[in-house]
Amino acid sequence: MDIPFAMNADFVDSQYQRWQSDPKSVPRDWQIFFEGFDLGALGECKAAGICEETQVLRQSRVEQLIHRYRDVGHLLSCLDPLMACPTDHPLLSLPAFDLTEEDLDRTFSVPRAFQAEQMPLRDIVRVLRETYCRSVGVEYMHLQDPTERLWLQERMEPMRNRTALGKEAQTHILNKLQQATLFDQFLHTRYLGQKRFSIEGAEAIVAMLDDLAHHEAEQGCKEIIMGIAHRGRLNVQTNVLEKLYETVFCQFEDHYDPDSLVGSGDVKYHTGYLADLQINQNNKLRILMAANASHLESVDPIVEGIARARQESFGDGGRRAVLPILIHGDAAFAGEGVVAETLNLSQLEGYTTGGTFHIIINNQIGFTTLPQDARSTRYSTDVAKMLMVPIFHVHGEDPEAVIHTARLASDYRREFSKDVVIDVVCYRRYGHSEGDEPYYTQPQMYERIKDRPPASRIYADKLIAEGVITEDELKKIESGITQCLEAAYRSAQEEACAPPFMTFFES
Numbered sequence: 001m002d003i004p005f006a007m008n009a010d011f012v013d014s015q016y017q018r019w020q021s022d023p024k025s026v027p028r029d030w031q032i033f034f035e036g037f038d039l040g041a042l043g044e045c046k047a048a049g050i051c052e053e054t055q056v057l058r059q060s061r062v063e064q065l066i067h068r069y070r071d072v073g074h075l076l077s078c079l080d081p082l083m084a085c086p087t088d089h090p091l092l093s094l095p096a097f098d099l100t101e102e103d104l105d106r107t108f109s110v111p112r113a114f115q116a117e118q119m120p121l122r123d124i125v126r127v128l129r130e131t132y133c134r135s136v137g138v139e140y141m142h143l144q145d146p147t148e149r150l151w152l153q154e155r156m157e158p159m160r161n162r163t164a165l166g167k168e169a170q171t172h173i174l175n176k177l178q179q180a181t182l183f184d185q186f187l188h189t190r191y192l193g194q195k196r197f198s199i200e201g202a203e204a205i206v207a208m209l210d211d212l213a214h215h216e217a218e219q220g221c222k223e224i225i226m227g228i229a230h231r232g233r234l235n236v237q238t239n240v241l242e243k244l245y246e247t248v249f250c251q252f253e254d255h256y257d258p259d260s261l262v263g264s265g266d267v268k269y270h271t272g273y274l275a276d277l278q279i280n281q282n283n284k285l286r287i288l289m290a291a292n293a294s295h296l297e298s299v300d301p302i303v304e305g306i307a308r309a310r311q312e313s314f315g316d317g318g319r320r321a322v323l324p325i326l327i328h329g330d331a332a333f334a335g336e337g338v339v340a341e342t343l344n345l346s347q348l349e350g351y352t353t354g355g356t357f358h359i360i361i362n363n364q365i366g367f368t369t370l371p372q373d374a375r376s377t378r379y380s381t382d383v384a385k386m387l388m389v390p391i392f393h394v395h396g397e398d399p400e401a402v403i404h405t406a407r408l409a410s411d412y413r414r415e416f417s418k419d420v421v422i423d424v425v426c427y428r429r430y431g432h433s434e435g436d437e438p439y440y441t442q443p444q445m446y447e448r449i450k451d452r453p454p455a456s457r458i459y460a461d462k463l464i465a466e467g468v469i470t471e472d473e474l475k476k477i478e479s480g481i482t483q484c485l486e487a488a489y490r491s492a493q494e495e496a497c498a499p500p501f502m503t504f505f506e507s
């Protein structure tokens, strides 16, 4: 019998499940093995004369349950800020495994990643729910390489898919969320009626990109090549790439002449930006936001091409030195053929960039179209499953979970040189470009969005409740940001606009 990676429990377990549903679905030698296994278990029972089912049988059921949570625990995860969290799923209930409430107090052997030899079933279910059914839903059991699955399990299960962050990191996250919210609110009030493709509803993306830039730089990344469509573009330019607020405001002013740069008034959503960031005392990071055409996702292969060229210029280690990040809309990721084409190139020697970091700003709408009218798949990310790479779905109002997931995905990409996908489930506070009224087409959805506080407020309330910050400290953060915005606004009106950007590498 050919057992790859000798005694791999996941593999044996999956064969056993296939055999149980249809004995002929596994090779003959496995059929004999499992027949003997079940017979032995029953024989032991009869010999003892005290039970119908032995511990061996129950153990195998518990292993099925563990396997199922790892596989489809995401069905029970809490991802959508606009909906109540699911509490149960028939595929994950005890009866689905012929287990009962009494079994909860029985003890079973557990996998290595649980960091214990044995546990009561009650605790096993708790560990699984904490890991797979909170703010992070993970799809990774489609990965065919058991080494990768084990790597992920050992990173997720001991920590229950969370990173413990200290006060400094939490306050920094709050700051980034506040910057994201206040910047777009400011544009909303000062440049009423102008398109801005607000990030509001998806502010966690800013906190995530900021943290990812730090994490990558600390791990040796020198350059990020980023592709991003219209949504949140200006917010990412200012609050992640440190483009000056006044430079952006200038582009909204009447005295700004976009024709001097070629193009029309929409030019600010298409131009790129090059930033050199001093991440900390030791690390610098260069981020190029590529110019973006209106044609959704057409930037993907361009980013890959730039990233590959930059990697070559670094020589050995180039794949780690340069990270391509693609930020997609949910409708575009599922709908545009170039997404599949780009994914398909990702592992080819002539095209690979050592793994692309994909982020979906999943605001659950494409212009006016809801997911059920836009795609045949459960998730907008399902096309990426063909690469056998992990896909993380994460609640967009839980910035700590978003950041934990980004760090994990970054480490996976570095370890295995493959793409990773993070689907940030959020919403869009206004219409597609603020000018249109979403109530006309999605009244129920927008009724739920109407009273939703910004993610920054929700996170601030959590930190205040936990005693991490005070209401006064929150006010200080807010007024500091507002002062910056006001000062930038004044200078954008008074002074001639500064040259807005560098767009390409000079070295």
Ligand SMILES: Cc1ncc(C[n+]2csc(CCOP(=O)(O)OP(=O)(O)O)c2C)c(N)n1
Pocket (backbone or CB within 6 Å): 231, 294, 295, 296, 328, 329, 330, 331, 332, 333, 361, 363, 365, 366, 367, 428, 432
């Ligand atoms: C190839 C292409 N098809 C259609 C459009 C028109 N269009 C612009 S934005 C948009 C909706 C995109 O939705 P999504 O990807 O979810 O991003 P969101 O605007 O919600 O952030 C559409 C259909 C386009 N720009 N390019």
